[in-house]
Amino acid sequence: MPNAEHTPRVGLFVTCLADMFRPTVAFATVRLLEQAGCTVEVPEKQTCCGQPAFNSGDRNTTRDIAKMTIEAFDGYEYVVGPSGSCIGMLHYYADLFDDNDPWKKRAEDLKARSFEITSFLVDVIGFDQIKAAFDGTITYHDSCSGLRQLGIKQQPRKLLGKVDNLELAEMEEAETCCGFGGTFCVKYPDISNRMVANKTENTSASGADTLVGGDLGCLLNMAGKLKREGKSIEARHVVEILAGMLDQPAIGEADAKRYELAKQV
Amino acid sequence: MQIKSPEFKDNARIALQDVNLQKALGNLKAGFPVKRANAVERMPEFEDLRDEARDLKNHILENLDVYLEQFESKVVENGGHVHWARTSDDACKTILDICKQVGAKTVTKGKSMVSEEVNLNEYLEKNGVQPVETDLGEYILQLREDHPSHIIAPAIHLNLEDVSEAFHKHHNRPKSDDPAVLMQEAREMLRKQFVAADVGITGANFCVAETGSTIIVTNEGNGDLTQTLPKTHIVITSIEKVVPTLEDMSLFLRLLARSATGQEFTVYNTLSTGPRREGDQDGPENFHVVLVDNGRSEMVGTELQDMLRCIRCSACMNHCPVYGAVGGHSYGWVYPGPMGSVLTPQMIGIENAGLLPNASTFCGKCESVCPVRIPLPKLMRHWRENEFEKHLSPKAVRWGISGWGFFAKRPALYRWVSRSSAWFMNKLAGKKGRISRLPLAGGWTDWRDMPAPEGQTFMDQWKQGKR
């Protein structure tokens, strides 16, 4: 627990998708960590967790990326990121090295220190002083790695419960995969499409106006499908709501302000 | 069975458009998973049982040779015979030989996936012995010259109409669309076959080393009639099915029905030990067990050893969103779903089955319901690695990954790529906030929009001091 004497030093694992697609998610994570009394740093040497290589069977590339990431986060008390899937990948690093390889110990050490943001706040430092409001009904998609590998289920709901005015309407099959699966969605587009279509159907049926989740990969997939289907449901990462950072249009939405500006000109 | 696994993608695309199949798959989704969840809820010790079952299976595999030899000696002690079959061919030949020795013309069959694996029916037919499937689902499939699409509900891909048509065509009776009437028809037709058969072939869910018994687990009772009425009972099973004692078998039985159909217990759990005893008025006079290997022994001591824990409950496929979308036939061989995606490459070669272990999002649902806690995603990844090492993965994937890897290992370069992509895609999207067609990303944009990046990367903004 942070207190007057101790402010945990957290290394932010940005995740490549947040970095490129949605910096707001990373900023929101920083804000939450700071609200929780942590100092946040962003190590330069990070890129991607290595999952694309790992899941394509390229162990050597994965190992190289793992070593780089382990080094980048050496010395931080905690490593926190806004994705169950990427943090889950950091947890797999230990499996990449033989028992007598010194990297294995370092990988295990990293695993012990790295957490997905909502579980870090709830399970590790017991922070729940959420200061945010959200006018609307949300439904929550439990992303697979977070749910089944890291046991993230109640944590985001607990925190969302602290957001003023927010209503949660659970959907059917909230725990069923959305069909993203990294490269799966482009390698098996037809199957992936069926899966994401099931998901958007369940999302609609929940009656919520915003779909919330903890993993950008899944959110890009689901938001992309919702928009293609012409649905008005918006999609946001859970940290955007928890940190009250809602200025950025929802994922895949038109920028209303830019629209306005364009019209004026 | 003809191997169609290399056409997985085409199979899947056709399956997704097949309205009848999709309707049938809907029955699966609403059935087994819900029933399993109820059964698990009623058994507070379920998770502990899973741990014990995993550990026990591991112990068995560590001592597999000892238990197999013990099992064999007990079968022999009870007057039965054990045949070891290294390959499918060995298994088929052994069974045909036994059939010939007793002059068999027809054999009845209980449901056995191992017999599908070795392609027994086709072999027997070619050699003048007529196999008759007696499990209702398998019987329907045999009439339709079809194959199972699920390991415990073989005809799950069919609708009532399909069954009704098949029966009408073969039974010479008025067409009915009442499942109860159809089942009655099958019951009557098969009664004659049960009695007429010279040999009965069943599978085995477990082989008990302590007693030399094999056990079948069925709801219909067809397996029991199959093995009790003919003069000869042949059990075709595989080497990993051996368990030490009756107590150990009980542990697995507690998990099997609940994981499979969500029943508290399957209706008939029947143990067979040797041929009929002196004074018995019924039961087979000869008892044979054919222990099939077919690539399993090579899995011992490798990462794939975990797969040998499988008790064929089907929970993994019942809960798999990919199986639920494309059905079992898409996998193109005997074993579908996650367990099939691990086993099939071992049995028909990774060069034939490479698409299967790739057809997973690694959502982990299968592992989360597997009663013996097989890390199915990890084992599918094992095959992907094997493919990658053998240079079997498609060139686009290999080059894509190495190209990407080159950048991912160099933060400065990676930053530059992210920065340019974010900028480019943002511009492409314009004010809309999303892209509906993206070069080189048709797999994505054929079906969904690509949400646009905000514009600047986080790393750049952070460095500029934005908070």
Add this chain to the structure above:
Amino acid sequence: MSKAEILGNIRRGLGRGEPTAQQRSAAESRLAAKADNLIPKRGQLPHDEQVKLFKDMAIEAAAEIIELDSTSEVPMAVSEWLHKMNIRELVSASNAELTEMDWSALGDIQRVERVAQVGDMASITSSFAGIAETGTLMLHSGSESPTTLNFLPDVHMVVLHKSTIVGPYEDAWKKLRAAHGGKMPRTVNMITGPSRSADIEQKLQMGAHGPRTLVILLIND
């Protein structure tokens, strides 16, 4: 030849040759111990609760239960049940318990002792044990109890004594070993309700190939 190859592969995988006495000991001691694994709480109830659990579970599995105070009431109960169903023939096992009963109550119903044949409407057998945890009957083959009686007829009637009801499967195995000097009968049947199938569109239909009806005559001894 297959055998040597298969065992050879396994041993190679396990990183050893033919197991030494020491290497066999883990398996051998497990075989000798026949120890229980985890037994669910519901299998460890006091006997009267076991009986209740057995009844509940058997009924849930769609078995019918007729409770009787002694075996002498069996013929009358059977007679009434068969008359109600309009069945006039009963194929019976020939073990002492059944042959020693006074069957005159059957009236016009003919009782024959033989194996079952296609077309038989009803059979009656004794049972070896009842297993409470899932409402399961345990029966086994023997010269006086042919297995076909359990499967071919449309109706299977089974005499079960409350005193033979045990909690978990494990206790039934121990009872069976004790009764047969460790040697298994040719066939052991664990039966939980009547035959069924859901192979057509996942819709459950009763009476696939085995009995459509399972009647348990539960004796309060």
